[in-house]
Amino acid sequence: MQQLTSYISGVWAYGQGKERAIHHAVSGEALYQVCSDGLPLAESLDYARQHGGKALAVMTFQQRAQMMKAVAKHLLAHKESLYQISAETGATRGDGWVDIEGGIATLFAYAGLAGRELPDDTLWPEDELIPLSKQSQFAARHVITSRPGVALHINAFNFPCWGMLEKLAPTWLAGMPAIIKPATASAQLTQAMVKLIIESGLVPEGALQLICGGVGDIFEHLDYQDAVTFTGSAQTGQKLRSHPRLLQKSIAFTMEADSLNCCILGEDVTPEMPEFAIFIKEVVREMTTKAGQKCTAIRRVIVPAAQMDAVQQALLKRLGGVTVGDPAHPDVRMGALVNLEQRDDVQQKVDYLLRNGCEPLCGGSLSALQLTGNGAENGAFYPPTLLYCADPFTHQAVHGTEAFGPVATLMPYQNAEQAVELALLGQGSLAGSLVTADEQIAAKIIRATACAHGRMLILDRHAAVESTGHGSPLP
Structure with a gap:
């Protein structure tokens, strides 16, 4: 294994003490040793x-x-x-x-x-200059x-x-x-x-x-x-x-730190509208890009109860087409988590959510994992996992537990006020998004949720053409 050196005081140096190994996320092979003790x-x-x-x-x-x-x-x-x-x-x-x-x-x-x-x-x-006297001879400037x-x-x-x-x-x-x-x-x-x-x-x-x-x-x-x-x-x-x-x-x-970001589908959006397809694409992209390992990834998918069945079916169909495996394989669309420890942590968080008001719609365990390509059996892979929480107001774990992987949870709302309340239950998020074609719905939800989000993205058929997306790491 190669020693991963530090750059300290103009010199590349390696410590003397307890070492930690870095493994290849796909093959599981130990690649590097790391130690800064004594530097x-x-x-x-x-x-x-x-x-x-x-x-x-x-x-x-x-x-x-x-x-x-x-x-x-x-x-x-x-x-x-x-x-x-x-x-x-x-x-x-x-x-x-x-x-x-x-x-x-x-x-x-x-x-x-x-x-x-x-x-x-x-x-x-x-x-x-900010005058501090009548004659402006005494002034301040920041x-x-x-x-x-x-x-x-x-x-x-x-x-x-x-x-x-x-x-x-x-x-x-x-x-x-x-x-x-x-x-x-x-x-x-x-x-x-x-x-x-x-x-x-x-x-x-x-x-x-x-x-x-x-x-x-x-x-x-x-x-x-x-x-x-x-x-x-x-x-x-x-x-x-x-x-x-x-x-x-x-x-x-x-x-x-941890952020339970949300994506809200507006009450106005129906399956026949372009905004519906935009919403589905955005959620799946955020679940699978970097295998869901993004601070801005969508964790809570907030959907009008009347559209829940349609959204569920569309998401499952699209997630079913996501191929998981060695990124070197041309057909692979989602790679591995960074290591086995992270994979185990994701599984523990999913298990906790399943014990606290959620049910699995797809994924949820390693037994559901199907890999594309050979030689990836020892990798830190986890299947795209979509959960469903029927009563997100009662089961609060879904608003405070982040499975840092390809995991998101569907939750229904009855009206705009409930959608806002669910968004705010995230207790402050890096990024939220709203997909709607109705300017009044956009204004109402943004006014009520902006206080709890670092960034709020509004998407419709026009903005989506040039939008960088919900979780894009903008400067």
Whole structure:
């Protein structure tokens, strides 16, 4: 097995201690060993501040944007090497496209925004002068500048490229160096992209470091100018958020965790309408892209009771055509989960939902799995699983339990007020969507649900032509 090294203080290094293996998601073969024990992680913070931070701080916003654009071009030119490694995580070519080229597009997008809107300076005036005296000789103005700290980004396994780049873009624009801690399960892909960036020479030394493995005691050495972001499970995030050092130094902490996203079919939509087909396609795409391993994936499918039978039949027919297996096989449309541990976790969550008011319509266990192609018997595959909850107001588990795989639950509503109530029971979601051809229904539902969603997508036959979809990782 290959040792997956970290990039710390300008050196590629490997730890000494307990190792963890990374397995091929399709074949089950052990590919890499990971260990960061004993690495000078605390020193990496000082290295970032003294080298990367100081270099970025003297660059103007325009120069940082130009740097990011150059990095994006370099990554795009070397994308095929990343696709090869992405296949190890169970991703299809389409899954990898969302992660790899979607992440690169995010760098381009932020660079473009900065190029158009930010000054060629290290200070960003937020507004015009605000008079504070009668003669306007005494005035105030708000400006934004860099902090002499480090951004520690702890990322999830499902987007090893995009998850890093969507955080690096605003971090570098802000003139701060970053230390990336990818999830171990797919760290090899993040490491490959970091290597491309480092070897390009386009980024100042110390502006980007990488920890493959655990973070050790690095939290103990964070200071008030630093920032921490976390993407992953709510349980782990809450534990990190309450770290004494973060509380003592009032260190900025941003968390993106479990999200029970919903998709609502409007009361106006009938099976004969184009919007009905759009809804079915959107739900199935979100269930199966990256094998359902997206923070924005649709988990709760909210449908008018009068259309439940038609929706159920249409979804089952389309899901029945989804081929699962080795992404290298030309007929495969859905790959594997990232590893066996994740597959087992999905099964446990599905079992819990089945014990708490849900029933299976398809999938729901490994016995329902049919694989396309040979040599995938040891892979971390899970069948597309559609559940049905007849009484989602009584059975609350469906609004608080996320099976992070190709799993979604159908639930009925009687009127728009109930649809809104069900959407809000998700207790705050990253993304929601509404498929309707009625502007009044759209206005009513969006006004009532926007407060609980980071993004709300409205789809009809016109918008669907150009829409990037419910769960697209937009910058």
